[in-house]
Amino acid sequence: MGLVLYVSPVENIGVDSFKRDVAIMDTTWTVIKLTLWNDFVHVLDENLNHVDVAPIIVACGLHVKSFYGTYLSTGYHTRVYVNPVNEKTTSLSTWYEIGKLAKIRRDWFRSPTFSLKSSIDISNTPRIRLSQFPSVRKVQYCRVVAYACRVDSVDNIIYEACNRCLKKVVIFQGLQKCQSCNLTNTVTIPRLLLRLTIFDKSGNLKVTILHDLAQHLLGCLATEIKSVLQQPNGRNRVMEKVFACFGNRAFSWVLHPPIGDFNPEHSYTVGYVLHVDWAEECMWLNKYIASKKRK
Numbered sequence: 001m002g003l004v005l006y007v008s009p010v011e012n013i014g015v016d017s018f019k020r021d022v023a024i025m026d027t028t029w030t031v032i033k034l035t036l037w038n039d040f041v042h043v044l045d046e047n048l049n050h051v052d053v054a055p056i057i058v059a060c061g062l063h064v065k066s067f068y069g070t071y072l073s074t075g076y077h078t079r080v081y082v083n084p085v086n087e088k089t090t091s092l093s094t095w096y097e098i099g100k101l102a103k104i105r106r107d108w109f110r111s112p113t114f115s116l117k118s119s120i121d122i123s124n125t126p127r128i129r130l131s132q133f134p135s136v137r138k139v140q141y142c143r144v145v146a147y148a149c150r151v152d153s154v155d156n157i158i159y160e161a162c163n164r165c166l167k168k169v170v171i172f173q174g175l176q177k178c179q180s181c182n183l184t185n186t187v188t189i190p191r192l193l194l195r196l197t198i199f200d201k202s203g204n205l206k207v208t209i210l211h212d213l214a215q216h217l218l219g220c221l222a223t224e225i226k227s228v229l230q231q232p233n234g235r236n237r238v239m240e241k242v243f244a245c246f247g248n249r250a251f252s253w254v255l256h257p258p259i260g261d262f263n264p265e266h267s268y269t270v271g272y273v274l275h276v277d278w279a280e281e282c283m284w285l286n287k288y289i290a291s292k293k294r295k
């Protein structure tokens with residue numbers, strides 16, 4: 001049983017199969033994908049994404065599947081009900097109507113910023129403090145709210161990559177060589193790599209923002225940064241741009257947790273950077289305080 005946050009359009013799969021994905025959530029705030037196949041695609045439609053309701057779907061006889069994360073799928077024995085009235089669905093819809101947060105979450109799922117999969121991954125990401133980061137295991141991502149306190153020198157913000165495989169090229173006997181493609185005199189394109197240190201009250205962490213995300217956050221292309229760097233005073237101008245983006249502001253950082261032992265000198269890769277949702281932060285803080293009281 002879950003509140004339907006988002007309904008995807010119908011997709012044709014193969015010759016005569018159709019499917020539709022929906023994101024559902026219950027009072028645990030866990031969001032899961034439910035894939036509706038064939039006849040079941042008609043129980044909901046994507047117009048629901050534009051109205052101020054979140055229907056409740058109740059389904060039984062579902063398959064639990066795994067493909068880059070767990071999801072539910074309809075099958076031969078599945079039964080699906082939309083908005084059935086009983087004690088449990090009434091209590092879920094009351095929970096949804098009273099709290100504003102569930103609606104914020106619903107609207108976030110309906111905004112086209114991320115793919116459905118990314119939205120689910122980010123939404124289910126555990127919120128931690130930086131001091132807990134070294135011991136985080138067995139999750140795809142974790143999330144911290146932190147400020148950027150130091151930007152590494154902008155000298156290495158650009159690297160030259162092979163235009164075939166996008167791997168960094170090395171200089172070999174004065175020529176650019178891609179070790180991955182085993183080509184010398186490789187044609188290269190500039191790529192961005194932004195290294196920062198972030199901090200919260202509990203500690204700090206070195207992080208790396210890779211090319212696509214860095215371009216998105218800085219709002220310009222690697223080629224533009226490269227040409228600015230070649231101009232007089234270019235380094236300062238690039239530094240200013242980075243500070244304008246990250247300086248004096250908290251962000252919600254979605255990070256890949258450490259693989260193996262934590263190394264404070266290692267720079268950990270950032271998956272996504274989001275604006276802080278303060279309503280959600282309050283909810284997390286309440287949970288955090290409640291868990292401290294229990295101990």
Ligand SMILES: [Zn+2]
Binds near residue numbers: 162163164167179
């Ligand atoms: Zn290559």
